[in-house]
Amino acid sequence: MTPNQEGPVVSFDGVGKIYDDDGLRVTALRDVTLNIPRRRFAMIVGPSGSGKTTLLNLVGCIDTPTSGRLRVCGEDVGAMSDRELTDFRSKNIAFVFQNFNLLPVLTAYENVEYPLLLLGAAASERRQRTMQMLEAVGLADKRGHRPNQLSGGQKQRVAIARALVKGPAVVLADEPTANLDSHTGAEIIALMRQVQEQHDASFVFSTHDPQLMSHADDTFVIRDGALADRRVKEAE
Amino acid sequence: MLLKIAFRNILRNGRRSLMTLLAIAVGGVSIVLFGEFVGFVRASLETNAVQNVGHLTIYRTGFFDYGAGNPAAFGIPDYGRVMKLVADDPAIAPALRVITPTVSLTGIVGNFEIDTSKTFLGTGYVPADRETMRRWDEHGVSSRRLLEDSGLRADDESRGVVGVGLARVLGLCGPLHILDCPARPDLSAAVASNAGAAPDVPIDADWAAPPASGAPRLDLLAATVSGAPNVMSFNVTRAEPQGARELDENFVVMNFTLAQKLLYGRGEPRATGLVLQLHRTEDVPRVRARLASLFADHHLDLEVRDFAEREPFYKQAVGMFGAIFLFISLIMGVIVLFTVVNTMGTSVVERTSEIGTARAMGLRRGGVRRMFVGEGAILGALGATVGVAIGQLVAVAFNRTGSTWTPPSAAAPVPLEVLTSHVGGLLAGIWLALVITATVAAVVPANRAARLNVVDALRHV
Numbered sequence: 001m002t003p004n005q006e007g008p009v010v011s012f013d014g015v016g017k018i019y020d021d022d023g024l025r026v027t028a029l030r031d032v033t034l035n036i037p038r039r040r041f042a043m044i045v046g047p048s049g050s051g052k053t054t055l056l057n058l059v060g061c062i063d064t065p066t067s068g069r070l071r072v073c074g075e076d077v078g079a080m081s082d083r084e085l086t087d088f089r090s091k092n093i094a095f096v097f098q099n100f101n102l103l104p105v106l107t108a109y110e111n112v113e114y115p116l117l118l119l120g121a122a123a124s125e126r127r128q129r130t131m132q133m134l135e136a137v138g139l140a141d142k143r144g145h146r147p148n149q150l151s152g153g154q155k156q157r158v159a160i161a162r163a164l165v166k167g168p169a170v171v172l173a174d175e176p177t178a179n180l181d182s183h184t185g186a187e188i189i190a191l192m193r194q195v196q197e198q199h200d201a202s203f204v205f206s207t208h209d210p211q212l213m214s215h216a217d218d219t220f221v222i223r224d225g226a227l228a229d230r231r232v233k234e235a236e
Numbered sequence: 237m238l239l240k241i242a243f244r245n246i247l248r249n250g251r252r253s254l255m256t257l258l259a260i261a262v263g264g265v266s267i268v269l270f271g272e273f274v275g276f277v278r279a280s281l282e283t284n285a286v287q288n289v290g291h292l293t294i295y296r297t298g299f300f301d302y303g304a305g306n307p308a309a310f311g312i313p314d315y316g317r318v319m320k321l322v323a324d325d326p327a328i329a330p331a332l333r334v335i336t337p338t339v340s341l342t343g344i345v346g347n348f349e350i351d352t353s354k355t356f357l358g359t360g361y362v363p364a365d366r367e368t369m370r371r372w373d374e375h376g377v378s379s380r381r382l383l384e385d386s387g388l389r390a391d392d393e394s395r396g397v398v399g400v401g402l403a404r405v406l407g408l409c410g411p412l413h414i415l416d417c418p419a420r421p422d423l424s425a426a427v428a429s430n431a432g433a434a435p436d437v438p439i440d441a442d443w444a445a446p447p448a449s450g451a452p453r454l455d456l457l458a459a460t461v462s463g464a465p466n467v468m469s470f471n472v473t474r475a476e477p478q479g480a481r482e483l484d485e486n487f488v489v490m491n492f493t494l495a496q497k498l499l500y501g502r503g504e505p506r507a508t509g510l511v512l513q514l515h516r517t518e519d520v521p522r523v524r525a526r527l528a529s530l531f532a533d534h535h536l537d538l539e540v541r542d543f544a545e546r547e548p549f550y551k552q553a554v555g556m557f558g559a560i561f562l563f564i565s566l567i568m569g570v571i572v573l574f575t576v577v578n579t580m581g582t583s584v585v586e587r588t589s590e591i592g593t594a595r596a597m598g599l600r601r602g603g604v605r606r607m608f609v610g611e612g613a614i615l616g617a618l619g620a621t622v623g624v625a626i627g628q629l630v631a632v633a634f635n636r637t638g639s640t641w642t643p644p645s646a647a648a649p650v651p652l653e654v655l656t657s658h659v660g661g662l663l664a665g666i667w668l669a670l671v672i673t674a675t676v677a678a679v680v681p682a683n684r685a686a687r688l689n690v691v692d693a694l695r696h697v
Contacts, residue, residue: 057691062691086599097593097694101589101590105244105245113237114594118599
């Protein structure tokens with residue numbers, strides 16, 4: 001599977017998502033059609049329960065659409081098996097979570113190294129790229145610390161390093177500044193912008209944070225499960 | 237890395253892991269101790285049997301099933317040649333410790349001083365061979381036992397041993413210094429009323445004379461091969477308790493030549509069995525097969541029986557203890573299984589969000605499964621190692637307490653020990669079984685973890 005390097009990184013074509021919970025059908029997304037360009041800061045915004053997280057889960061290939069066609073990196077992910085989706089995520093997609101979701105039993109270094117292990121990277125390559133990313137987020141000196149020995153901002157920096165270490169096509173960030181104070185949030189946003197530019201990655205955010213939204217290249221407004229508005233900044 | 241994560245997760249909830257580890261270890265200690273006790277019982281029973289009847293006995297075909305009715309008729313003619321054939325066989329000789337002729341017979345033993353007689357089951361042994369056989373101790377279980385002499389004398393064929401029960405019946409409690417013998421009822425009046433009855437057997441001056449040795453004397457009566465009664469004097473060296481009352485009241489061990497004379501009279505002396513004692517029990521099947529082929533090659537009408545066939549109690553006791561061991565092991569296994577299932581199940585619930593994170597990053601379901609199964613295996617390996625090590629230490633310490641017990645079929649207390657040497661296979665088996673049980677127990681929660689929906693797992697708080 002060789003992902004398409006041209007065209008939008010994510011393409012929704014009439015995508016719908018319906019949850020069936022013991023016969024209770026809930027429509028989370030309806031007929032969403034949108035393209036997220038590559039190498040951009042894209043924001044999915046909207047009120048709580050509007051379907052932002054569902055949309056992000058679909059982009060992250062941890063959920064599948066019930067209708068329509070979803071392409072990520074040019075691949076039709078809706079047709080993939082669970083194993084194919086897992087391998088696809090491993091190679092192309094990274095996550096930055098609101099609660100950081102670092103593995104508590106691993107050190108900062110090991111957390112960053114973990115995605116490379118899943119990819120089967122050689123030890124020397126793992127070492128080099130892990131240290132490179134820790135240095136990029138300014139935490140090389142904290143590499144031996146466990147998550148419980150790090151502050152919230154440091155944890156999110158480790159999470160960003162972990163997300164970018166494998167050079168993913170798209171980084172998904174679900175409310176990445178929600179658990180940080182405004183000063184740390186600003187630092188994290190600046191860091192993400194910096195590494196996005198350095199690594200040519202595409203970032204897709206789900207957020208309520210006006211501070212973060214102000215950095216958006218593209219903004220997609222979701223309301224009641226449908227795309228309500230789209231604001232695209234012209235590429236420089 | 238998966239192993240590292242698994243190991244650190246075990247240490248993460250130290251108290252829970254410790255309790256699980258202790259449950260596995262306690263199970264291990266119990267199984268090790270009981271397994272080594274069963275091993276000791278088995279080794280003791282085997283040692284007893286092999287000391288008494290050797291590993292293998294060669295009989296004239298049919299003796300084993302029908303010989304009790306007329307043992308003389310099933311005698312092995314020219315048994316010396318058969319013994320030489322066996323002893324000189326290059327495939328058997330290195331494994332052979334003793335080959336000795338025996339005579340089994342039944343008859344009546346009487347103490348005519350008090351007008352008492354009783355049927356007996358007798359066996360005649362070559363005294364020197366009997367002594368050698370009684371020193372066989374492949375498993376080292378007899379080292380703490382005081383070995384009495386066989387009671388047979390090469391220079392006095394009239395001497396032998398009887399069961400304590402037989403000695404009591406024949407009024408030998410006093411002369412043989414047997415303790416706890418109930419007082420003998422006075423039956424002189426009843427005996428006097430029958431005094432007119434003439435003895436069936438002519439009493440000659442020689443065998444009726446008092447024993448020169450000072451040992452209590454009995455008279456043995458048996459039918460010769462021709463059916464004629466034959467009587468011999470028998471001086472009792474001592475009484476030996478037997479486990480079963482029936483055997484205790486019939487048991488007679490005598491000199492081989494005396495038994496031959498009793499059974500064959502002036503006819504050609506034969507042996508009813510040729511007993512083989514080997515250096516090692518594990519050679520029994522090989523030697524037995526070789527004997528069968530040897531007899532077939534030389535057209536000898538002989539068959540071979542092993543000690544388990546001759547002493548059915550050995551098989552029954554070993555089977556019973558084996559069943560109890562299996563039962564206890566199963567109970568321990570179930571306890572370990574449920575403890576590990578519970579521990580791993582709790583761990584899966586607690587780490588649901590981490591599972592979701594790892595899966596989102598690209599860890600396959602199989603990777604999740606391997607991680608939890610690995611944790612179960614590590615817990616099992618740690619618990620089993622601790623359990624087996626402590627079990628072995630407790631076993632060694634227990635053996636130093638000098639405890640005694642009276643095992644089934646035994647008449648007197650013997651040292652109570654557990655087998656602590658040559659138990660590598662048992663310990664390895666127990667260790668492996670515990671690790672496998674813990675690993676298998678982790679499969680169910682591991683599958684549950686692997687099947688978790690990534691989105692639901694990430695939402696889990």
